[in-house]
Amino acid sequence: MGRKLLIEHVHVPGIETLEVYRSKGGYASVEKALKTMSPEAVVEEVKKSGLRGRGGAGFPTGMKWSFLAKPPGVARYLVCNADESEPGTFKDRYLMEKIPHALIEGMITSSYALGAHTSYIYIRGEYFYVARILEQAIEEAYAAGWLGKNILGSGYDLDLYVHIGAGAYICGEETALLESLEGKRGNPRIKPPFPAIAGLYGCPTVVNNVETIAAIVPIVNEGGDEYAKIGIGKSTGTKLISASGHLNKPGVYEIEMNISVEEFIYSDEYCGGISGGKKLKACVPGGSSVPILPADLLLTTANGDKRMMTYESLSDGGFATGSMMGSGGFIAYNETACIVRSTWNFSRFYHHESCGQCSPCREGTGWMEKILHRLENGHGKMEDIDLLWDIQRKIEGNTICPLGDAAAWPVAAAIRHFREEFEYHVKYPEKVKDPNHFHKQSFISSKQSVTI
């Protein structure tokens, strides 16, 4: 059994209340930080812990915090990005819904470390009921003196607000989130300046994912060095993985970043194998925007090493033979799944969610979706596959924010690894017109099949 730092007490009845949370050792990090540590010392612990951003990019959190500009007389803000909208990712919702105080505790400790006196939790509109849970918890925290003026007699003041977005994926991009929080249209800003210099209301701002902020709690409690002992190399600590798709036991799992992908999929402690007694065909290991990998490349890297659930190992081999840890949205496909259909579905999502500000993403995502729709429904041409490749190449890297890249990568990876399947759709239009085409006759390229 791996250690659980974030969701250890998730099944304790009443853990969503302050009383039960406190009885399980909650708010100890606030006490420790405010009473015995300076803000700089907290930042130092986070640096030592090697914690990397859990939202997707995996940028070292300690470094991000140390970039925060500190001009005198200017307010600083901490904003928690709870706009979790990546298809396949639902770990933040689980955490906030079950243990709301873990996030609030993390927010207080982190705000103290950054010198922020007003902090925000920006939560997506669809998580309305979660926002209610958070608001309830914040109310409890205010009443108990964990928030407000002069917390624990330390002289540190903090106000914490929950802001509900209107349900746009793009508002998970940090600058779009800040725009939205300011009450404007949620369009990403052109960087530089980065939020660490000019963020919310033009003030220095740190934007962190829910899980990142919750992870501050064990780091402060146990010390950064202790936290860094978990995991392999630069992937330290535990990570929440939201597993979905053709798995026997889909759900949210907290893993120590030292287990192999194979163990995660097949062991009974985690996903318990592929559902329906079928073979694993492919997997998107980090949420819809990261490249899809065929089963053989998922379990072993191109060099023949076992692939581990770490930032480095999952991205081993670059995009040619690797993928990314991303936000931990682990989607498994068995042999009945159609990769073209899945790619079309992702493409449809990015088309719908593109903000429309810059032209490659605005026009390109729609174009890709239309071509994929045509291919999936048996109206495609062979040239369409090369055209798709060319379109994604022209979107990637040419946009203001990473949504363009996120739309391009899954398409590129699907063509890279599953070209045969695209060609099948062109060659047998009659067969693929049936939406369940691979249910009746599973399709898995011989070189990609893995038997365990």
Place this chain on the structure above:
Amino acid sequence: MPKVTIDNIEIEVPEGTTILQAARMIGGDVVPPAMCYYSKLKTSGGYCRTCIVKVTQGSAKDPRPMPKPVASCRTFVQDGMVVQNTTSPELLEARKGVVEFLLINHPLDCPICDQAGECDLQNLAYDHGAAKTRYDFERRKFEKIDIGNKIKLHMTRCILCYRCVKVADQLTDGRVHGVMNRGDVSEISTYIQNAVENDFSGNMIDVCPVGALTDNTFRFKSRVWFTKPLDANRTCTKCSGKVVLWTKGNELLRVSARKNKYAEVEEWICNDCRFEHKNMEDWNVEGPRKIEHDSVISQNHYENIDLQKLKLEINRQIKHQGGKKIKEVYTQAQIENKK
């Protein structure tokens, strides 16, 4: 002052200059095309991505290359920066991609579009576009909207450069104009079709790089290359009164602001000058307008005509109509001298 090298040409520029501005200081082929950037509008630029350039050396201090192409209109020059524009084949390929994206949903209705002949998108497509489209789906369509009674919005042609939004934001007060919806169905709109009633709203027409915002008083009157542009001025209390008159025969068809060679307005003009003074006798004609940026109009070689003859001709026509006589017609050189 920072030094920047663009396509192997070195130039020293003031602090806070963007790559695009630096390229414009060098001039010629080095200048990247810009569809959304407008030097007179704050925070414009960065959206269309046609001005992307490759930064092969970030600065003298940090010589790492930038990982992605950057929007030259919004990226500031650093000392020792090395930039590639036309010297990088990959970049030209990427730009070609951007132009393709801008065109896939554009109706390409140039034969019936008033902007044809002075259209930035047309010029861009000539310079950087492909000969044939690879897009074989239906293109998006919108209903035409009147923004007030003088401006027509034909959203189908829009490339979402946001210039008109910035005009509404920065030139007019009580903004009722912005972008609604998102993605490829976003549209420029006045809020619930409120008319834009403001003295400077007409400038939206001039900043629009395509035929999405056109002058209702000029629509379908004439192709621009059949009109004769004249520099003219009048005393106006609201604006500088320096305009271009677009005439055909003895008729004054349109009044617009003067644009420089990057198709940017030199001085904003008010709606009064633009829409309400459509008689030749309202204006002091300075002489023919030299149009540099629009190939079709400049093909007319119009600036070579005899000014004295023009003066006589206009006066004859005015006399014929019983109007006021034009006081003086100056040559370009005479105007320069006066300045």
